[in-house]
Amino acid sequence: MKEYVVVDLETTGLDPYSGCEIIEIGITEIKNDQIVRNYSRLIKPKNAIPAKITEITGITNEMVENEEGIETVLPRFRKFLSDRVMIAHNAKFDLKFLNFYLKKYDLETIDNHICTLEMLKKCKSYKGKNKKLETACNYYNIVNENAHRADSDTKATAELFLIIKDEVFPGLI
Numbered sequence: 001m002k003e004y005v006v007v008d009l010e011t012t013g014l015d016p017y018s019g020c021e022i023i024e025i026g027i028t029e030i031k032n033d034q035i036v037r038n039y040s041r042l043i044k045p046k047n048a049i050p051a052k053i054t055e056i057t058g059i060t061n062e063m064v065e066n067e068e069g070i071e072t073v074l075p076r077f078r079k080f081l082s083d084r085v086m087i088a089h090n091a092k093f094d095l096k097f098l099n100f101y102l103k104k105y106d107l108e109t110i111d112n113h114i115c116t117l118e119m120l121k122k123c124k125s126y127k128g129k130n131k132k133l134e135t136a137c138n139y140y141n142i143v144n145e146n147a148h149r150a151d152s153d154t155k156a157t158a159e160l161f162l163i164i165k166d167e168v169f170p171g172l173i
Helices: 051-057 070-081 091-104 116-122 133-139 150-168
Strands: 003-011 022-031 034-042 085-088 113-115
Touching: 003 051, 003 070, 003 091, 003 150, 022 051, 022 070, 022 091, 022 150, 034 150, 070 091, 085 091, 085 150, 091 113, 091 116, 113 116, 116 133, 116 150, 133 150
Parallel strands: 003 085, 085 113
Antiparallel strands: 003 022, 022 034
C-alpha cells in the first residue's frame, strides 16, 4: 500500500534561523491514491504572531494562546509521519522549518519527500503562468477553500499530487 503524508506549515515568518516559528501544522494522508484524512493543529509560539501573518493566515494570538507548544506537538508529528514519504508544495520551505525544529528537539530529520512545485516544473501538460499552489489549483480546478491555512493547503496539494503524479512519475509511485 502506498502511503503519503502531505504537510503544510503556517509560520510567523520566512526563516527559522532568525526566530520565526511554526504556528500551524496541517496534514493530509493519502493511501492507495485516496485522500483519507485531513487535519491541522495550531501551535502556540513563544513570541507574538506578527500582524502581517495574521492578515495572511487569519491565525491570531488569541487562537493559539491555549494551544500546545512546538516541543510537545513536533515529537507526535514526527512519530505520525514515521518513514512515510512527505509531500509538500515548495517542500524546501517546509523542510527548512521542520528540520530546524526537529534538530532542535533531537528528533530525526526528514529527507524522504516529494515537492509538488518541482513536479509542476516537470509536468509538460501544465500551462499555468507560475508554479504557485493557487495558480495550479486554478489551472486544475482544485478548490482550496481556505488558502494559507494548513489543512486546506494540504488537501489542495494532495489533490494536485494525485492529478499530476502519473505524468511526472509514470509507474514509479
